[in-house]
Amino acid sequence: MRPTDQLQQWEWIEAYYQNKLSTDERLVFEQELATDAQFRQTALRLQTADRALRDLSLDYTVRKAIRQELAQGRLFRRLRLGRVVAAGLVVIGLGITYLTFDRVDLQTYRDDVMLTQRYRDLDDTGQETVMTPQQRTFYRDFFDAQAFLANGQPDMAITNLENLARVDSLRPYFRQAVQWHLINAYLLNNQPDNAEATLLLLDQAGAPVYPIHLTDRLKVWWQIRWQKLID
Amino acid sequence: MYALAEKKITACSKKMLLSPAIAEYECESLIRSCMTSQDLTLYEDLCSEEPRRLEAATRLLTRRVKTIALRIVMGNSGARSDVDDLVQDTVLAVWQQMKSGRYEVRHDTPLDAYLTAVVRNKWLKTLHKRSTIALTDLSESIADEVPPEHYRLSSLEETFAQLGQACQQLLRLFYWEGYTLDEIARRIGISMDAAKMRKFRCMLRLEEILRTKKQ
Numbered sequence: 001m002r003p004t005d006q007l008q009q010w011e012w013i014e015a016y017y018q019n020k021l022s023t024d025e026r027l028v029f030e031q032e033l034a035t036d037a038q039f040r041q042t043a044l045r046l047q048t049a050d051r052a053l054r055d056l057s058l059d060y061t062v063r064k065a066i067r068q069e070l071a072q073g074r075l076f077r078r079l080r081l082g083r084v085v086a087a088g089l090v091v092i093g094l095g096i097t098y099l100t101f102d103r104v105d106l107q108t109y110r111d112d113v114m115l116t117q118r119y120r121d122l123d124d125t126g127q128e129t130v131m132t133p134q135q136r137t138f139y140r141d142f143f144d145a146q147a148f149l150a151n152g153q154p155d156m157a158i159t160n161l162e163n164l165a166r167v168d169s170l171r172p173y174f175r176q177a178v179q180w181h182l183i184n185a186y187l188l189n190n191q192p193d194n195a196e197a198t199l200l201l202l203d204q205a206g207a208p209v210y211p212i213h214l215t216d217r218l219k220v221w222w223q224i225r226w227q228k229l230i231d
Numbered sequence: 232m233y234a235l236a237e238k239k240i241t242a243c244s245k246k247m248l249l250s251p252a253i254a255e256y257e258c259e260s261l262i263r264s265c266m267t268s269q270d271l272t273l274y275e276d277l278c279s280e281e282p283r284r285l286e287a288a289t290r291l292l293t294r295r296v297k298t299i300a301l302r303i304v305m306g307n308s309g310a311r312s313d314v315d316d317l318v319q320d321t322v323l324a325v326w327q328q329m330k331s332g333r334y335e336v337r338h339d340t341p342l343d344a345y346l347t348a349v350v351r352n353k354w355l356k357t358l359h360k361r362s363t364i365a366l367t368d369l370s371e372s373i374a375d376e377v378p379p380e381h382y383r384l385s386s387l388e389e390t391f392a393q394l395g396q397a398c399q400q401l402l403r404l405f406y407w408e409g410y411t412l413d414e415i416a417r418r419i420g421i422s423m424d425a426a427k428m429r430k431f432r433c434m435l436r437l438e439e440i441l442r443t444k445k446q
Contacts (some may be wrong), residue, residue: 007424007427007428007431010258010427011427014431032428042435045434045435045438045439046431046435048438048441049437049441050434050440051437052238052387052390052391052437052438052441053391053402053434053437054280055330055387055408056387056391056406056407057282057386057406057407058280058282058285058330059408060287061282061285061286062285062286062289062322062323062326063319063323064286065285065286065287065289065290065293066289066293066318066319066322066323067319068290069289069290069293069297070293070297070315070318074296074315141287172316206427221320
């Protein structure tokens with residue numbers, strides 16, 4: 001039965017184009033469509049508007065989904081790039097931390113200590129050696145300087161090493177050994193300018209004969225700059 | 232676009248009003264007779280009026296188009312920043328083609344080939360506008376298969392914008408956001424019957440503007 005109330009009539013029309021009417025109701029509705037031109041026009045108008053609105057809403061859904069999908073892609077790209085950048089920063093940070101705070105480990109330091117200690121022990125026991133008095137003095141002072149460095153007394157090590165560095169007759173190997181130990185002592189004593197000047201002397205001395213690992217060279221270079229920067 | 236959409240709506244409405252079940256069956260049969268590929272599901276989902284299904288299908292289509300667009304754009308004088316606009320245009324055009332029934336799947340042409348053609352055609356147009364390269368390299372026969380693009384709903388949007396704010400709000404909540412009339416009534420502080428009445432009046436007003444515009 002066709003509703004008489006306007007709102008109910010509109011709802012009836014809506015139920016029809018949404019396929020919500022039973023077969024019997026549908027027959028009644030279609031009879032009304034066939035007989036009442038005004039009713040038919042209203043039904044068409046509502047259906048046209050409903051179709052247009054559904055089209056607009058679908059368009060909205062599609063545009064939104066595209067935007068979200070593309071934004072998600074951009075986010076993933078950014079996250080991926082972000083991860084790479086973050087990893088790079090961490091690596092750089094770790095590298096700088098290592099170069100800044102790790103002590104310069106002179107590669108032959110331990111060999112030097114053993115050697116100089118042996119010579120010094122020989123000297124102390126009064127055993128006869130082939131060493132000249134100059135050599136004995138060198139080994140004694142050099143061993144003491146190493147001991148001072150190991151005991152965290154760089155200022156005392158510096159005194160010994162500066163004296164040794166002034167000796168003219170040192171062979172290149174020993175001169176460079178003294179200079180590297182001196183640089184190390186300067187850095188431990190927060191004297192970057194002196195360390196830099198000694199490094200310059202080393203560079204000007206010619207071919208390096210005292211073996212220093214590349215990372216230790218880098219550490220010296222960086223720590224001089226770091227100490228100058230924070231002073 | 233408006234004229235075409237209006238024509239289809241009217242024609243379809245008349246047909247559906249007379250015999251909706253038969254019209255629906257005829258349309259389905261017509262589409263299925265052309266569809267043989269595994270893209271049928273995607274096609275059906277894109278033609279669906281169920282928002283969740285349509286959204287999922289659109290996302291899938293966007294991903295597929297993006298893969299194609301990246302290849303075409305990056306290989307032809309483009310940058311990554313060009314891809315998003317191209318993808319959006321292509322997905323919208325393809326969806327509108329499918330929805331309007333203009334898209335025809337051929338037995339020997341997979342969906343990706345069609346998508347590639349649309350992307351390529353749109354990219355060519357972009358390049359042509361920029362006049363950066365000669366078009367001869369990319370103009371291939373497949374470009375002929377690309378249908379014209381004029382299926383935007385901008386005209387319908389303009390019509391909708393002519394409605395009053397109250398109508399726009401109610402219809403948006405009902406059609407766009409999926410609220411029930413009961414929820415809408417509570418939200419805007421009117422009775423359920425008043426909400427229903429307003430909705431139908433707004434719909435009739437919209438149809439009136441559409442009809443006036445057509446004339």
